[in-house]
Amino acid sequence: MCLFCKIVKKEIPSNIILENDDFLAFHDINPKAPVHILAIPKVHVDSFNEIDPQMMSKMSAFIQDIAKECKIEKSGYRVITNIGENGGQEVAHLHFHVLGGAKLKWGHFSDADPEGHF
Ligand code: AMP
Numbered sequence: 001m002c003l004f005c006k007i008v009k010k011e012i013p014s015n016i017i018l019e020n021d022d023f024l025a026f027h028d029i030n031p032k033a034p035v036h037i038l039a040i041p042k043v044h045v046d047s048f049n050e051i052d053p054q055m056m057s058k059m060s061a062f063i064q065d066i067a068k069e070c071k072i073e074k075s076g077y078r079v080i081t082n083i084g085e086n087g088g089q090e091v092a093h094l095h096f097h098v099l100g101g102a103k104l105k106w107g108h109f110s111d112a113d114p115e116g117h118f
Contacts, residue, residue, distance in 0.1 A: 004093035008042045018069050022055070023062045025069075025098075034101030035070045035077070039063055045094040048081045063098060072100035
């Protein structure tokens with residue numbers, strides 16, 4: 001069973017801020033911003049590649065609820081999902097990072113030539 005499935009089953013403790021029948025939101029253990037929440041589906045989905053439109057629609061509403069719960073919906077925030085190796089995904093259970101609480105920087109994403117792929 002994967003790490004986040006264990007968190008869903010409460011076999012591993014987490015600092016939960018929001019939960020419904022389908023999703024769970026909890027504090028990232030290694031926060032990158034004053035607010036850093038992870039939103040996950042309770043069923044195992046490997047990554048964004050496998051999410052279906054119905055789940056994505058419900059997830060969008062859930063993320064909006066997280067922003068309200070954390071009182072960052074007006075100040076602004078960022079939603080990120082890392083996909084696969086190049087995306088930097090470390091936990092193979094779909095999760096959305098919700099980051100805010102301060103002005104976020106726009107990162108340095110890659111040393112590769114941005115003109116190089118197509
Ligand atoms: P990613 O690199 O997109 O797969 O992100 C995985 C995230 O999960 C990282 O930001 C980790 O800090 C976070 N993380 C790993 N283990 C835990 C845990 N037990 N509780 C909360 N967050 C975790």
